[in-house]
Amino acid sequence: MTQTDTLTVDPQQxxxxxxxxxxxxxxLVIPALSLEVATGAVTALIGPNGCGxxxxxxxxxxxLSPRSGTVLLDGHDIxxxxxxxxxxxxxxxxxxxxxxxxxxxxxxxxxxxxxxxRLGQRRSTVDEEAVLDALEATGCAELVDRRVDSLxxxxxxxxxxxxxxxxxxxxxxxxxxxxxxxxxxxLEVLDLLIDLNQSRGTTIVLVSHDLNQAxxxxxxxxxxxxxxxxxxxxxxxxxxxxxxxxxxxxxxxVMPHPVTGHPLVLxxxxxxxxxxxxxxx
Amino acid sequence: MxxxxxxxxxxxxxPPPSDAAGTTREMTRELTRETTRAAMRAxxxxxxxxxxxxxxxxxxxxxxxxxxxxxxGGSARIAWGDIPPALVGRGRGLAQYVIFETRLPRALGAxxxxxxxxxxxxxxxxxxxxxLATPDIIGISSGASVGxxxxxxxxxxxxxxxxxxxLLGATVMxxxxxxxxxxGGLDSYRVILIGIGMxxxxxxxxxxxxxxxxxxxxxxxxxxxIGSVAGLTWPEVGLLCGLVLFGAVAASVFSRGLxxxxxxxxxxxxxxxxxxxxxxxxxxxxxxxxxxxxSAVGPIAFVSLICGPIATRLVPRGPHTVLxxxxxxxxxxxxxxxxxxxxxxxxxxxxxxxxxxxxPIFIWLMVRNRTGAN
Numbered sequence: 288m289t290q291t292d293t294l295t296v297d298p299q300q301x302x303x304x305x306x307x308x309x310x311x312x313x314x315l316v317i318p319a320l321s322l323e324v325a326t327g328a329v330t331a332l333i334g335p336n337g338c339g340x341x342x343x344x345x346x347x348x349x350x351l352s353p354r355s356g357t358v359l360l361d362g363h364d365i366x367x368x369x370x371x372x373x374x375x376x377x378x379x380x381x382x383x384x385x386x387x388x389x390x391x392x393x394x395x396x397x398x399x400x401x402x403x404x405r406l407g408q409r410r411s412t413v414d415e416e417a418v419l420d421a422l423e424a425t426g427c428a429e430l431v432d433r434r435v436d437s438l439x440x441x442x443x444x445x446x447x448x449x450x451x452x453x454x455x456x457x458x459x460x461x462x463x464x465x466x467x468x469x470x471x472x473x474l475e476v477l478d479l480l481i482d483l484n485q486s487r488g489t490t491i492v493l494v495s496h497d498l499n500q501a502x503x504x505x506x507x508x509x510x511x512x513x514x515x516x517x518x519x520x521x522x523x524x525x526x527x528x529x530x531x532x533x534x535x536x537x538x539x540x541v542m543p544h545p546v547t548g549h550p551l552v553l554x555x556x557x558x559x560x561x562x563x564x565x566x567x568x
Numbered sequence: 569m570x571x572x573x574x575x576x577x578x579x580x581x582x583p584p585p586s587d588a589a590g591t592t593r594e595m596t597r598e599l600t601r602e603t604t605r606a607a608m609r610a611x612x613x614x615x616x617x618x619x620x621x622x623x624x625x626x627x628x629x630x631x632x633x634x635x636x637x638x639x640x641g642g643s644a645r646i647a648w649g650d651i652p653p654a655l656v657g658r659g660r661g662l663a664q665y666v667i668f669e670t671r672l673p674r675a676l677g678a679x680x681x682x683x684x685x686x687x688x689x690x691x692x693x694x695x696x697x698x699x700l701a702t703p704d705i706i707g708i709s710s711g712a713s714v715g716x717x718x719x720x721x722x723x724x725x726x727x728x729x730x731x732x733x734x735l736l737g738a739t740v741m742x743x744x745x746x747x748x749x750x751x752g753g754l755d756s757y758r759v760i761l762i763g764i765g766m767x768x769x770x771x772x773x774x775x776x777x778x779x780x781x782x783x784x785x786x787x788x789x790x791x792x793x794i795g796s797v798a799g800l801t802w803p804e805v806g807l808l809c810g811l812v813l814f815g816a817v818a819a820s821v822f823s824r825g826l827x828x829x830x831x832x833x834x835x836x837x838x839x840x841x842x843x844x845x846x847x848x849x850x851x852x853x854x855x856x857x858x859x860x861x862x863s864a865v866g867p868i869a870f871v872s873l874i875c876g877p878i879a880t881r882l883v884p885r886g887p888h889t890v891l892x893x894x895x896x897x898x899x900x901x902x903x904x905x906x907x908x909x910x911x912x913x914x915x916x917x918x919x920x921x922x923x924x925x926x927x928p929i930f931i932w933l934m935v936r937n938r939t940g941a942n
Contacts, residue, residue, distance in 0.1 A: 350834055355812045374840025381834035389831075389884040401828050401838035413613060419605050428604050432611045434884075454839065 288480040299361050300326045302377070302458055302490065304345060307356035309339070309346050316342045317514040319356065324458075329484050329491045331505035333498060335535050339514040340494050341382070341462055347492065348379035348460045360458075374402030377439045378456040380447055382494075392446050393431045396421055399453030421452035424486075425479055441472030448479065459483070461493040465500070473497075477504045498552045502526050503544070509535050526550040604853035615692050619891075621881045626894040630679065633901045638667065640909050677800035678809035678904045678918065679897040681865040682875075683855045686896020687815045689872025690879075690889060691854035694826045695847050696756040702872040703858035706763025709867030710770035711741025712859060716866070717774050717789045721781040730792065731804075731863040740857035741766060746851075753844055753849065795866030795919030797904050804864045811860055812893075818853045819889045822846065868919045870926030876928065899925065 302324040309317040316339045324330055324347070332340040345351045347358055349365050353420040358365040360376060378399075386395055399421065400414040422428050425445040430438065435446060444464060451459055464480070465473040477500060485488045495501045502522040503506050509519040510526075512534045517526045531539040531552055538561065555561070638655075646654070650663035657668050689702040703709070715737025719729045745766050749758040774793065778786055825846045828836040833843050858872065879891035903921035908914055910921075 316721050345834075348838060350837055370837070370842050371840035377838075379834065379838035381832065381838070384832050384835050385829040389880065391885065393608070394885065395831075397612070397826060398831060398839065401824060404824065415609060418612065419775060422608060423601075423605070428608055431608045450835075451838075 307353035328506035331501035334511035399450040682896035684872040684901030686875035688857040690876035707767035795868035796917035
């Protein structure tokens with residue numbers, strides 16, 4: 288169908304940051320960072336507030352320009368590519384986007400076709416099918432004529448993801464897609480992202496505040512502090528008590544999840560007893 | 569039961585059918601999926617009817633208002649038979665003067681001017697994402713008033729200079745607001761705040777100029793700063809007509825970009841919109857529309873502020889631009905009909921009645937908006 292072009296993984300596909308420095312005003316958030324996003328995988332960027340993970344995501348998505356260094360999308364400097372061409376390759380869902388008043392779900396998702404349309408062109412069947420696919424994939428089929436401002440937080444987030452899906456990009460970047468959602472809706476959104484990754488081969492990069500969710504849902508975890516990457520790789524290898532202490536400055540017990548085997552982080556506060564196992568090393 | 573429309577194939581949630589019952593289940597599922605898709609398709613395509621209906625109604629009302637304005641305007645009584653030839657400029661004597669030289673340009677000018685004010689307002693509201701951020705609020709009207717009032721007060725004989733002076737005033741104002749709000753890009757909030765501030769400065773200058781004027785000058789200056797379509801001439805109507813055409817082209821070029829921009833700068837950029845370039849282009853085009861219209865008809869209040877929000881609420885799914893333009897035309901024309909014919913108060917400058925009609929609608933919309941939001 289209409290998704291076939293994104294189903295096959297292009298061998299040239301790559302999203303890479305090469306020695307980028309990014310900052311706002313006088314404040315340098317990221318000094319010289321390089322990262323290669325694993326194609327076809329789900330990558331989670333984790334780290335404390337202000338560590339530069341959102342800044343990194345926004346730079347990868349071209350929303351910010353690095354002061355030095357380059358972001359490469361499929362071998363080209365992302366800032367030298369035409370904006371629409373980038374938008375056909377890479378979708379970005381910023382943190383808590385705002386929908387215009389009284390817009391319907393269908394109309395919002397339709398905006399995702401923007402990069403595929405040309406001036407004066409009428410709505411095509413290809414566009415329509417893409418919108419339907421996106422609504423279906425996120426379970427928003429029944430919501431199509433509802434107003435976005437009448438939906439619950441979880442539904443709303445799913446609708447925004449539908450919009451990004453209608454864009455049909457091989458890369459999808461999301462800034463804290465589960466913030467402000469209750470646990471059930473968080474799982475719903477994360478499961479949906481895994482579905483997309485598995486069924487469409489979409490490369491996903493997301494910023495997360497929840498270590499356990501990152502450990503459970505990501506193929507690759509990138510841990511950041513003060514604009515630098517302190518560890519990256521498979522969650523089982525990266526998420527350790529040492530790394531958590533290094534990145535967040537907290538003591539935590541890390542153990543295998545009793546059901547899934549993924550690392551499970553149990554943070555300890557000042558009033559908790561110290562973990563016995565770590566005392567004697 | 570809601571059949572799992574949520575997940576596409578390959579997610580492994582639904583076991584593959586292995587027997588006849590399974591095949592039937594699979595077929596039912598596929599059938600339900602197709603039904604849902606057909607329903608969604610219908611929903612996506614439908615509901616344009618409401619927009620078409622609203623546009624048609626407004627067009628009919630506009631044509632009616634044009635006719636009313638031409639037939640009712642003023643006190644001169646023209647024989648019915650003299651009207652048709654006068655409408656195309658082939659009338660005789662009084663009919664030719666009253667219909668072709670006075671009422672027709674006035675009516676057309678009111679409609680066209682209202683249309684460009686409405687469009688300029690919608691551009692600003694869209695691009696700044698704030699219903700208050702219209703060209704008149706952020707200083708274009710007050711800039712134009714400084715220019716016009718300066719000419720009226722300081723050089724009373726220069727009749728032709730008023731439109732040019734108001735255009736100059738508006739342009740200087742836009743340039744100042746633009747320069748003062750520029751921080752490597754235009755931040756909407758700064759534009760509004762600096763615009764309101766500069767607007768206050770310009771009003772103070774206008775007030776000072778008024779104190780210098782003679783009684784006659786004060787009267788003329790007051791009339792101008794209220795805004796009126798009385799005394800419009802064909803060249804001015806031609807200018808307004810050109811502006812409407814220019815605005816229509818601009819609106820169709822900007823339409824998709826503005827649609828994306830309504831989702832926020834980041835989402836719009838992610839959808840391939842060049843946000844900075846679009847914002848500047850729309851602000852400049854909107855300013856030009858508002859300034860040139862103001863130079864012809866004066867700063868008619870409230871039109872650019874209220875038409876966009878009314879259009880959005882009238883028909884949530886649009887087409888908002890067309891509706892806004894029609895509402896602007898209808899509002900100014902309707903106000904002008906009242907300005908000429910309302911008992912007790914007529915004749916008054918058009919701007920008085922757009923405020924009287926517009927302000928309550930606007931307040932109602934804003935209050936309702938406040939209680940309805942979040």
